[in-house]
Amino acid sequence: MANDSDTALLAVNLGTPDAPTAPAVRRYLAEFLGDPRVVAIPPLLWKPLLYGLILPLRGPRSAANYAKVWMDEGSPLLVHTRRLAAALQERLPDWRVLPAMRYGNPALRSILRELRASGVRRLVVLPLYPQYSTTTTASVADVVAEETQGMDVTLIEDYSSDPGWVAAVAGSIARYRSQHGAGKHLLFSFHGLPQRVADAGDPYPRRCLDSATAVAAALGLAPEQWSLAYQSRFGRERWLEPSTLDALDRLAASGVREVDVACPGFAVDCLETLEEVALGLAEHFESKGGRMAYIPCLNDAPAHADALAGLARCAVGSDG
Template sequence: MSDAPTTALLAVNLGTPETPTAPAVRRYLAEFLGDPRVVSIPPLLWKPLLHGLILPLRGGRSAHKYAQVWLPEGSPLAVYTRRLAEAMQRELPHWRVRDAMRYGQPALRPALDALAGEGVERIVVLPLYPQYSTTTTASVEDVVRDWQARHPQVEVRTVHDYADDPRWVAAVADSIRGYWQRNGRGDRLLFSFHGIPQRLADAGDPYPQRCEASARAIAAALELGEGDWQLAYQSRFGRERWLQPYAEPTLWALAEGGAKTLDVACPGFATDCLETLEEVALGFTASVARHGATMRYIPCLNDAPEHALALAALARDA
């Protein structure tokens, strides 16, 4: 009789190119931007535009951005996600803990297949998106639902959201508090979340409410007053209106209003990635300096022990 674990945790992040090169970035973006959950334009209109214009233009530009933040071990998102899974494995010694990506490698469906092939009977799928959105968590749930229909012998539970889970909130707050203890506290703290098109929120996507729940819970844990922090959204794409306020102009306005030191945390991201390291830590810092202030980026939780402990607890609950 085998004593191998029969319960598994599969931590799923968004994804990343395998190398910081234009061909690899184009392959990744084709899968990512080809998901109707991400871009809801009818395929007959979107596919020619995506493959004929957007991928040829964005491939090289994005590859240059990835190259600026690439680690010796690979893409930051992949490296930190793998390390986080390893840290959660230490918290869950009687489980199998693996990582997967919704887009790119290691791919979600083969990861589920591998666990089933190893005799796993129960799988907890943990999308590494603290705040639920139809553009992120729902896409993972689509794949999992389709897979489970083909593998009814495996019990699968998906963690839907943990935007205000007290253990995760405490881990984020402790990381910010620790940064301030080491470096001093800035004049204002900005919580910067990845944006989504406003029309999705208007259609019922609860993402902005979940971001606000996270920000308020973290601010309360830090005992901040209303004037000490602010919420904004980054990473908009295309010309349509996205969730506001936009993060970078918000920082400029704060700098022009007299703030000398601005701290930015990104609690919508479980691990550091292109959007936090290149867009925020490099890009926002440089543009805020041009407006006369200093901006400091507070890293994501990544593979911190407190992060692994909080997420392992979520998996046990599931």
């Protein structure tokens, strides 16, 4: 931590395994799926199932998927998050800007302890989840609350309708469609959530709709030109609907042959966008006779870094 500023910004993402191998993936999933914010099943019931069935089965399968998208520098999520943090550091030269992961490395809890020990007075925590959910942002807040006693902490809980972020997403989509041609329909695909979580009051579905509506408006799209769906289902319980797979099937059945998919719930590209959407769902839609184009996440684009740096400055009431 070369910067000696007493103000720090943590750009916190979900996390990733250290390698595209079954043991590394099992370690990562054990931490991730062991969080009661993520799976709200009593540990006495959940732990035997997690360690006895889920991890042995999902570890090798997920490792194979990670291997499809792994970069020379490491996991796409970690690589892009580091690049985004570097872009934020350029815009906030008087701050310390660090990437952190809620699960895996670099571990959020360890970084918080280092910052506290080094005398950081003011801390801004930016979970890289534009849309608040108890399963994501609140889990980051739990760790922050446990590790930052005595520090001046601001948690940016949601930026689902922030004008700068909306403009960055809309601009990215518009540029992609200008360069590659626009599909007949734009589908916004957000990470899914069990329906019971939403029924318990989680505002995530509303925030996703707010984001999609704002971006579509910025793009000047008519209601019939776009729709919203949810990806990355897990387990047998009911999840938010429609699923991205079902949405694509319905579009194909209605005669739509060209679809663009954007994932504005993900700050940077990762397994869920690159393997699940750009590879898997594109292949599935092609099997239905169509063409699906995946529009990359904002990653470390200048407009993205500008918008997030603006959020951080506003969080502390600073223009500098």
